[in-house]
Amino acid sequence: MSTDLQKPLNIVAVSGGLNFPSKTESLIQEIIDELSDATPVQVHFIKFSEIGSLLGGAIYRHQLPQRVQDDLAAVEAADALIVGTPVYRASFTGLFKHFFDFVEQTALVDVPVLLAASGGSDRHALVLEHQLRPLFSFFQAQTLPIGVYATDRDFNADYTIQSQSLRDRITLAIARALPVLEWAPAKGHRAEIVKAKTEQANANLGINKQIEQEEVLPSVAVPSLDAAESRLQQKHLDKTKTQVA
Ligand SMILES: Cc1cc2nc3c(=O)[nH]c(=O)nc-3n(C[C@H](O)[C@H](O)[C@H](O)COP(=O)(O)O)c2cc1C
Numbered sequence: 001m002s003t004d005l006q007k008p009l010n011i012v013a014v015s016g017g018l019n020f021p022s023k024t025e026s027l028i029q030e031i032i033d034e035l036s037d038a039t040p041v042q043v044h045f046i047k048f049s050e051i052g053s054l055l056g057g058a059i060y061r062h063q064l065p066q067r068v069q070d071d072l073a074a075v076e077a078a079d080a081l082i083v084g085t086p087v088y089r090a091s092f093t094g095l096f097k098h099f100f101d102f103v104e105q106t107a108l109v110d111v112p113v114l115l116a117a118s119g120g121s122d123r124h125a126l127v128l129e130h131q132l133r134p135l136f137s138f139f140q141a142q143t144l145p146i147g148v149y150a151t152d153r154d155f156n157a158d159y160t161i162q163s164q165s166l167r168d169r170i171t172l173a174i175a176r177a178l179p180v181l182e183w184a185p186a187k188g189h190r191a192e193i194v195k196a197k198t199e200q201a202n203a204n205l206g207i208n209k210q211i212e213q214e215e216v217l218p219s220v221a222v223p224s225l226d227a228a229e230s231r232l233q234q235k236h237l238d239k240t241k242t243q244v245a
Pocket of ligand 1 (some may be wrong): 017018022025086089120122123151152168
């Protein structure tokens with residue numbers, strides 16, 4: 001087995017919940033816990049309940065506090081993202097969008113992204129499909145097929161999750177995500193590849209100024225056909241060896 005498969009996944013989670021406590025934050029934590037039970041991960045959890053107030057005044061990345069610049073660098077270097085936002089006015093919050101407006105626009109190509117949201121009403125569940133998915137499609141990220149939407153009714157008074165159906169949905173979302181996440185041979189390699197982009201973005205990038213991109217970041221999150229074929233070949237060889245022995 002390749003060592004890449006044994007490496008922990010470098011997961012960056014983002015909760016756009018501005019309050020503390022926050023239902024969105026509990027939801028994201030629950031998704032992280034489910035994933036950690038299934039596969040080795042190292043997680044960097046970005047909480048807008050902590051950084052929300054640091055974001056608003058900045059137009060350029062270099063105007064952001066170092067902590068937020070580091071968070072953006074972590075997003076750009078992640079093997080996979082788990083992102084969630086409360087629904088505000090039928091969409092993600094303004095600050096959630098502001099944060100992702102700073103993310104270098106080719107850094108998330110092919111990166112798997114698990115989408116989540118919490119809202120007051122069932123009626124806005126499609127915020128996952130109509131707001132979040134298009135945003136990450138813009139980045140050419142690989143949005144995962146199953147997202148997780150929670151409403152106020154899914155939580156206890158202390159914001160822990162009370163609903164079994166929400167837990168089941170989280171389990172399903174992780175089960176469907178795992179084959180994509182575990183197959184990614186890029187584990188830990190993206191950090192090195194995007195480093196120069198992050199440095200350039202921190203120096204120059206503003207929400208009113210795009211970096212001219214001649215090249216799109218090469219796809220590293222999805223195995224090339226060559227890699228897939230060589231793994232299949234190895235499996236075939238191992239099988240033949242076992243049969244001979
Ligand atoms: C300004 C504002 C706008 C909101 N708009 C919506 C909305 O359009 N649809 C909805 O279902 N819930 C809406 N809500 C409710 C929140 O999305 C919901 O309570 C969410 O779970 C809060 O997450 P949090 O605890 O992480 O802050 C709104 C709440 C606020 C404060």
